[in-house]
Amino acid sequence: MYFEADLKGQKYKVDVIENRSSWKISIQKESDAWIHYEISKKDYQKTESYFSFLFKGVSYMIDVVGQDTEYTVFTRNSFQTVKIFNDEMLLHESLKRGGGMGGDRELKSGMPGKIIEIFAKEGDVVKANKPLLIMEAMKMENEMRAASDVKIKEICVKQGDSVESGQILIKFEDPA
Amino acid sequence: MTMPKRAMFKKVLIANRGEIAIRVTRACRELGIKTVAVFSEADRESLHVFLADEAYNIGPAPSKESYLNVNKIVEVCKTAGVDAVHPGYGFLSENVNFAKALKAAGITFIGPTPENIEAMGDKLSAKALMKKAGVPTVPGSDGSVESLEDCQAVVKKIGYPVIIKASAGGGGKGMRVVRAESELESAFRACQSEGLNYFADKTVYVEKFVTDPKHIEIQVFGDTHGNVVHLFERECSVQRRHQKLIEESPSPSVPPEVRLKMGDAAVRAGKQISYIGAGTIEFIFDNSTKEFYFMEMNTRLQVEHPITEIVCGVDLVKEQINVALGNPLTFKQSDIKQKGHAIEVRVCAEDPVTYKPSPGLIRACRHPQGPFVRVDSYAYPGYEVPIYYDPMIAKVITWGETRTEAIDRMQRALTEFILSGIKSNIVLHRSILKHPKFIDGSYTTQFLEKNFEVIEPELFKEVDDQVFLIAAAITAYNDRKSKDVRQLNIFSNWKKAGRRMQLRMQ
Numbered sequence: 001m002y003f004e005a006d007l008k009g010q011k012y013k014v015d016v017i018e019n020r021s022s023w024k025i026s027i028q029k030e031s032d033a034w035i036h037y038e039i040s041k042k043d044y045q046k047t048e049s050y051f052s053f054l055f056k057g058v059s060y061m062i063d064v065v066g067q068d069t070e071y072t073v074f075t076r077n078s079f080q081t082v083k084i085f086n087d088e089m090l091l092h093e094s095l096k097r098g099g100g101m102g103g104d105r106e107l108k109s110g111m112p113g114k115i116i117e118i119f120a121k122e123g124d125v126v127k128a129n130k131p132l133l134i135m136e137a138m139k140m141e142n143e144m145r146a147a148s149d150v151k152i153k154e155i156c157v158k159q160g161d162s163v164e165s166g167q168i169l170i171k172f173e174d175p176a
Numbered sequence: 177m178t179m180p181k182r183a184m185f186k187k188v189l190i191a192n193r194g195e196i197a198i199r200v201t202r203a204c205r206e207l208g209i210k211t212v213a214v215f216s217e218a219d220r221e222s223l224h225v226f227l228a229d230e231a232y233n234i235g236p237a238p239s240k241e242s243y244l245n246v247n248k249i250v251e252v253c254k255t256a257g258v259d260a261v262h263p264g265y266g267f268l269s270e271n272v273n274f275a276k277a278l279k280a281a282g283i284t285f286i287g288p289t290p291e292n293i294e295a296m297g298d299k300l301s302a303k304a305l306m307k308k309a310g311v312p313t314v315p316g317s318d319g320s321v322e323s324l325e326d327c328q329a330v331v332k333k334i335g336y337p338v339i340i341k342a343s344a345g346g347g348g349k350g351m352r353v354v355r356a357e358s359e360l361e362s363a364f365r366a367c368q369s370e371g372l373n374y375f376a377d378k379t380v381y382v383e384k385f386v387t388d389p390k391h392i393e394i395q396v397f398g399d400t401h402g403n404v405v406h407l408f409e410r411e412c413s414v415q416r417r418h419q420k421l422i423e424e425s426p427s428p429s430v431p432p433e434v435r436l437k438m439g440d441a442a443v444r445a446g447k448q449i450s451y452i453g454a455g456t457i458e459f460i461f462d463n464s465t466k467e468f469y470f471m472e473m474n475t476r477l478q479v480e481h482p483i484t485e486i487v488c489g490v491d492l493v494k495e496q497i498n499v500a501l502g503n504p505l506t507f508k509q510s511d512i513k514q515k516g517h518a519i520e521v522r523v524c525a526e527d528p529v530t531y532k533p534s535p536g537l538i539r540a541c542r543h544p545q546g547p548f549v550r551v552d553s554y555a556y557p558g559y560e561v562p563i564y565y566d567p568m569i570a571k572v573i574t575w576g577e578t579r580t581e582a583i584d585r586m587q588r589a590l591t592e593f594i595l596s597g598i599k600s601n602i603v604l605h606r607s608i609l610k611h612p613k614f615i616d617g618s619y620t621t622q623f624l625e626k627n628f629e630v631i632e633p634e635l636f637k638e639v640d641d642q643v644f645l646i647a648a649a650i651t652a653y654n655d656r657k658s659k660d661v662r663q664l665n666i667f668s669n670w671k672k673a674g675r676r677m678q679l680r681m682q
Contacts, residue, residue, distance in 0.1 A: 001653050007645060014645060016653040025646055037646070044650065049540045049557055050596065055643055062643070063540050063596035064651040071648040074540075074596035077603045078636035082648035086656060111533050112563045138533040138567045140349075140417075141370065 006083040107170040113137030115161045124152045125175045132170060151175040182501045185209050185260045189253050192264030195552045197224035200262045203493035212256045214249060216242035218562040223554040230256055237564045243267045246274045253283050260284035260500060269476040270297055286500040288453045288475045295449045296473040299343050300381055306470045309448035311441045314469040316383025324364050330382050337385040340364055342371030348418035349374050353385055389621050390461040392427050394442035395484045397454055397495060401504045404446035406439040407488045408514050410480055413621045414608060422608060423480040424519045425487045428579060428617025434466050454496050463620060482550060482573045483518035516575055517582040521605045523570040525561045528604035529632045535561045539597035544589035548575040561598055583609055603635045
């Protein structure tokens, strides 16, 4: 199965072939040469709640969280999110991208929490680095500021709301 | 511990959650005391509930409606028929009304007297008391500042940088360092608002901010017979936004003669208020002059108490219970010696690069083991870390004959810690522990801000990028494959029919 992947902003092509007792995996980073691995299924084994992976003689306990096109891989207390698409998904993603008119941006919550205070209202023009709202999560108040000069198109939450990770808080449009 | 002289408590309620609730449960169980846990609606599946003998729901998830609900907790105390309450740290541990309500109900509060808490809970009156006891203090407002104008006047006198603190604050909440006039107003308002929101008191004060400071604290213990003893120091200078991350004992920066002076000052402080139980005198320590100033006293058990337990060989929670029974301390000052070196790291559910909290489902969890490693944790696989409380989920403590051995052992222990599903700061700890300024002991409370840069590729360099890619690709492959199989066998009856036809024809 052929995939295109994105890790830390770098593009990879990945091909996965499953055999009875091994995985054949080929990886190409950007325009480098393809690297081919044959990984015995004995070296990539599911244990109780994680995978034990022996790779180039190094032992990793691995857990993979996610679905569809985004997987976060945890090992050795490091973690990376890998975006990964196969042909069908690539097509789907490109359609979604084509649909946007551009200019629209949004502020999302990076974590679950509660909205303590909102400083801006719809129609306001907010300068870069000026506060938009205060969100409380795990006992800390976090001030969220504008990344660039923006005009507030819509405020999707109100004071006191509990919000989920990734929820859209404010929608912007370009000022002027 | 020798046999207590008074009849032991039969049942103790632990008015807390997380690792500290478990820590107290352990001491009680060793002493043959039954334990009662309390939990909020968000904590039904929290480990402290499973480990106690009894457990009661005390209300909705927000702390204000559960772990800070004095009336509800006192009511549970009566229902469960407990003779004492251990408050842990945070929540109601330094709440005078709680201590008084228990006293009125005839239940022992395992902690200091309401008068002790009152004397030290207000940081301004505490400072005045310490001056009286001959304990050195930092220049500042020596009283609350009511308005921004008052605050500006004090700052003009003592000069920048200054720190503004909510009188009732603690644990990094309600504090702001101000380095320039332009930041003063917003910091002043923020402290007032955090004081009001978290501690129901908007009184703030301002004082000189020591520029190259270390945070060094002395553990003290008092009993009802007038004895006050210290158990030496803990250095807690690895801090971020006033939240401690790594603590060690002894401090690598305190010379032996200063150590004795600090111990004496802490004992004087305790005696000044006839302190009962476990307490901590926090000092700002100037690393260039080796001068120290009283900062505040915490009238409770501290998060970092285990490093003192290990270096001094005393179970502080059992000693708290002993003193609460009215017995004299089981040790004298001359019995307390520091042996070897202990380090504690606080493992938090947070992103090690951005420091943002990362609550959520813990998928895999395996704690470090092996010689001279202690883990106080409430994490387990399948547990969902709630958003409502502190992000600290575990403490790892190691002991070594020398400081170097303790550090090496901590590095080893942390490589054994497996935690997935949520992000944790374990890699950040490993990176701090090998930083030259940590290794040589010269780090100050500004270490993380000034000397330490979080570089993501550095933190994660132990793992080959190919490992992440291969694992993600195999998982993506397996997910796609199982979907295809389902489509083939279940959804496409045409395909099925077609295959059957072919079979018949052959």
